[in-house]
Amino acid sequence: MNIKTTIGWIGLGRMGIPMSKRLMDEGYPVMVYNRTKGKEEAFTESLFSISSSPAEILKKNEVVVVMVSDDKAIQDIFTGPFGLLSTGVSGKIIINMSTISPDVSKEMALLCNKQGIHYLDAPVSGSVKQAETGTLVVMAGGEEDAFQKVRPILNHLSKLAIRVGANGAGNNAKLAVNTLLGIMSQGLAEVVLFAQQNGIQTEDLLNIINNSAMGNVYLKIKGDAILNDNFQAAFALKHIAKDLRLAKQSGLKSPLGTTILKTFQEAEAEYGEEDIIAVIKKLEKE
Numbered sequence: 001m002n003i004k005t006t007i008g009w010i011g012l013g014r015m016g017i018p019m020s021k022r023l024m025d026e027g028y029p030v031m032v033y034n035r036t037k038g039k040e041e042a043f044t045e046s047l048f049s050i051s052s053s054p055a056e057i058l059k060k061n062e063v064v065v066v067m068v069s070d071d072k073a074i075q076d077i078f079t080g081p082f083g084l085l086s087t088g089v090s091g092k093i094i095i096n097m098s099t100i101s102p103d104v105s106k107e108m109a110l111l112c113n114k115q116g117i118h119y120l121d122a123p124v125s126g127s128v129k130q131a132e133t134g135t136l137v138v139m140a141g142g143e144e145d146a147f148q149k150v151r152p153i154l155n156h157l158s159k160l161a162i163r164v165g166a167n168g169a170g171n172n173a174k175l176a177v178n179t180l181l182g183i184m185s186q187g188l189a190e191v192v193l194f195a196q197q198n199g200i201q202t203e204d205l206l207n208i209i210n211n212s213a214m215g216n217v218y219l220k221i222k223g224d225a226i227l228n229d230n231f232q233a234a235f236a237l238k239h240i241a242k243d244l245r246l247a248k249q250s251g252l253k254s255p256l257g258t259t260i261l262k263t264f265q266e267a268e269a270e271y272g273e274e275d276i277i278a279v280i281k282k283l284e285k286e
């Protein structure tokens with residue numbers, strides 16, 4: 001796809017801002033829309049314009065990327081008044097990068113296809129830092145042709161963009177990946193607390209884990225967060241609770257999956273806005 005492809009970007013949250021910025025920095029003209037006004041003040045780039053509705057975004061751009069929080073947000077943006085599907089235009093490509101339920105994704109894909117719009121579900125693995133550095137992992141569901149057309153755009157956002165099947169497959173792959181994220185987060189929190197109870201310094205335990213065969217980037221980052229008492233959300237705990245609920249709807253009923261869903265749901269009211277690893281504060285109270 002030509003470098004001059006115009007991109008409409010919907011959703012200027014923690015992920016949407018750095019991701020859309022990257023495309024502007026790559027020379028794409030980007031038109032942005034966010035439900036709450038003022039978020040666009042984050043941009044100093046010249047190649048952007050502001051839109052007042054998803055409908056206008058679709059009319060004026062070839063490719064539209066949607067990066068919002070959940071199923072409800074997607075339904076509002078696609079089927080609400082002045083939503084994407086209120087326009088009647090065809091031939092465009094919509095890339096839905098939000099983590100939502102595979103069922104809602106398939107429903108939106110069907111509505112888009114009826115209108116001659118190509119729909120790709122393309123959620124990402126990675127957080128704000130990976131969004132800023134273009135090192136996310138994109139897992140896409142939808143037509144191969146549409147995927148190949150937008151691949152140059154996805155390549156600017158990610159270190160790996162992979163098509164895993166038809167519509168909904170990207171969402172299911174994301175739910176699998178995030179279930180592992182939840183399991184690893186709760187696992188790390190549990191062993192840190194266990195070691196503390198037995199008089200082992202957290203720093204020592206993390207040093208051991210990081211230098212063992214189990215050491216990995218994720219455990220290092222979250223271990224550092226625990227050590228520094230830094231629970232500012234890179235990936236909000238409320239989002240993992242949402243993803244695990246979606247995984248359950250998609251059929252996840254394994255022992256660990258069931259356990260972490262319960263933990264994160266219980267933690268959500270108090271720590272939902274904090275980082276996923278704030279689960280340690282909930283477990284500490286038990």
Ligand code: NA7
Pocket residue numbers: 011012013014015016034035036039067068069070072073074076077097098099100239
């Ligand atoms: P954030 O930072 O919580 O941002 C959420 C975005 O979604 C933000 O732009 C919201 O607009 C938008 N939103 C939420 N509800 C709606 C509705 N009903 N209509 C329109 N727009 C809405 O999330 P992240 O950027 O961290 O994460 C985005 C996705 O990536 C999510 O699926 C994660 O699981 C992974 P607002 O500014 O509130 O008006």
